[in-house]
Amino acid sequence: MSEKWNITLKVSRQKEGQTPHFDEYKMEVDPDEYVLDAVERVWAFMDRTLCFRHACHHSTCGACGMRVNDVEKLTCITYIRDVTHNGATLKVEPLRNFPVVSDLAVDMGSLYSRLEQVGARSVLPAPEAEIENPPATWNAADQQYIRLADCIECGLCISACPAAATSTEYLGPAVLAGAQANGLKRNPELLQIVDAEDGVWRCHSAFECTAVCPSFVDPARRIMDLRSQVVKERFRSLFRKA
Amino acid sequence: MTQNSAAPSVSAPKSGENTWLWLIKIVTGPLLLILVIVHLIVNHFIGETGLLTYADIVAYYRNPLIPAMEITFLAAVVTHSLIGLRGIVLDLKPARNILKIIDWAMVIFGVSTVIYGTWLALTIASKGG
Amino acid sequence: MDPKHNQPSPINFWKWFNPIGRQAGGWAFILNRITALGLTFYLFLHLLVLGQLAIGPEGYNGFVALMRNPIAIAGEMLVVAAGIIHGLNGVRIVLTTFGVGVTRQKQLFYSLMTAAVIAIIVFGVRMFTA
Numbered sequence: 335m336s337e338k339w340n341i342t343l344k345v346s347r348q349k350e351g352q353t354p355h356f357d358e359y360k361m362e363v364d365p366d367e368y369v370l371d372a373v374e375r376v377w378a379f380m381d382r383t384l385c386f387r388h389a390c391h392h393s394t395c396g397a398c399g400m401r402v403n404d405v406e407k408l409t410c411i412t413y414i415r416d417v418t419h420n421g422a423t424l425k426v427e428p429l430r431n432f433p434v435v436s437d438l439a440v441d442m443g444s445l446y447s448r449l450e451q452v453g454a455r456s457v458l459p460a461p462e463a464e465i466e467n468p469p470a471t472w473n474a475a476d477q478q479y480i481r482l483a484d485c486i487e488c489g490l491c492i493s494a495c496p497a498a499a500t501s502t503e504y505l506g507p508a509v510l511a512g513a514q515a516n517g518l519k520r521n522p523e524l525l526q527i528v529d530a531e532d533g534v535w536r537c538h539s540a541f542e543c544t545a546v547c548p549s550f551v552d553p554a555r556r557i558m559d560l561r562s563q564v565v566k567e568r569f570r571s572l573f574r575k576a
Numbered sequence: 577m578t579q580n581s582a583a584p585s586v587s588a589p590k591s592g593e594n595t596w597l598w599l600i601k602i603v604t605g606p607l608l609l610i611l612v613i614v615h616l617i618v619n620h621f622i623g624e625t626g627l628l629t630y631a632d633i634v635a636y637y638r639n640p641l642i643p644a645m646e647i648t649f650l651a652a653v654v655t656h657s658l659i660g661l662r663g664i665v666l667d668l669k670p671a672r673n674i675l676k677i678i679d680w681a682m683v684i685f686g687v688s689t690v691i692y693g694t695w696l697a698l699t700i701a702s703k704g705g
Numbered sequence: 706m707d708p709k710h711n712q713p714s715p716i717n718f719w720k721w722f723n724p725i726g727r728q729a730g731g732w733a734f735i736l737n738r739i740t741a742l743g744l745t746f747y748l749f750l751h752l753l754v755l756g757q758l759a760i761g762p763e764g765y766n767g768f769v770a771l772m773r774n775p776i777a778i779a780g781e782m783l784v785v786a787a788g789i790i791h792g793l794n795g796v797r798i799v800l801t802t803f804g805v806g807v808t809r810q811k812q813l814f815y816s817l818m819t820a821a822v823i824a825i826i827v828f829g830v831r832m833f834t835a
Binding site: 348354401403404405406428430431432433434440494496498499500501502504538539540541542544545552554555558559561562 | 721
Binding site: 609 | 713715718721738741742744745748749752755756758759761762764765766769785788792795796798799802828831832
């Protein structure tokens, strides 16, 4: 009843001290399965030395981000059908711009520590959470309703960002988006962090981050908004001094 | 081997880029769009053949608005181009001392270019008598 | 083995120009960067060449005669094309920074580049038939 495809999974392998290389695994898959399922099957039945990250399998934890055929994807929600066809190759590589720990698992430490630096919140009160169809006005009592922030800290955006490819210190889309969600009004100390060469001015409007974000954060829009917040604040401070 | 990122916080070294530099780039940009269209139209479409001989150019520069326009164009394009180039350099995260050298080189180069171009424009304008 | 593998590094600058896996905004970035570098190079070359004017009619008219060949004209067309593409892409950047069209930047890119192609063709026809 379910379709069967024969594909070749081409997986990037790299252990400590080694040069990265690709290993190929011929396998039979159901095209309506996810890429993560195929990777797991390689680990379970073909090669126990394959190292990769996964947890929730439903796009909430952000652990399974990888590059699938040169495009950043959250592999637990990426159908095999959408990225390859019967008889073809499926290339899987780790995210870019992070050091590789082992095979497909990368060290996300820089992302997490930068998110902390800008005070990115993972839980927001409903009035600040940019929900769909909000009420016309919020009551003070509505602050008690909380919502998880969209960002699942998966790092796909940083992998896709062309500026992050060359700049070691660029805060990156996820971090700037987190800063924007706080806003300069609520966190004025953010101004000197984001109005900097490693902040909003390193963004060149490639919008690749928004293109790959699996969680509707739209980091590019947020970076643009943060930029206009910064510009307005700088103008305001001019007149304040005068 | 976990990598802890350096903290871009209050104690960080002075940033190489800020709102004002970017604003100059973003203001000269649309200005240049207008100026470059004017520049191209007059260079290629004025009269029958555009500015194809020395005599054409001298005549064209008689109107004082023209050297004024071209000098403004020059200043705007050199500024925009060098700030943009510097942005590309910053993408490569250069060491601070190298950045300082590049900054000075760009300022000197930019100012000299604008002076040179201004001198050239005024020289041609003066040839018209 | 290169310990910096897969990490941000200035060596990766060639990756700026790699279109694989990129979408509309990524192509815009690539186009903008290439045209920026090309136009900067042309700018300073152009200013240098204009120094010929200071020499007098022989200098300039001789230079124009040299440039009236299809290859040079094609080269100039490339510069004009670069200028138009870079300028219109810049419009996209200004607009999105101030919140206009930021959720529709793909369409913005496509329509601006269509306008660019039209403008280039119009200019090109005029240049080659003059």
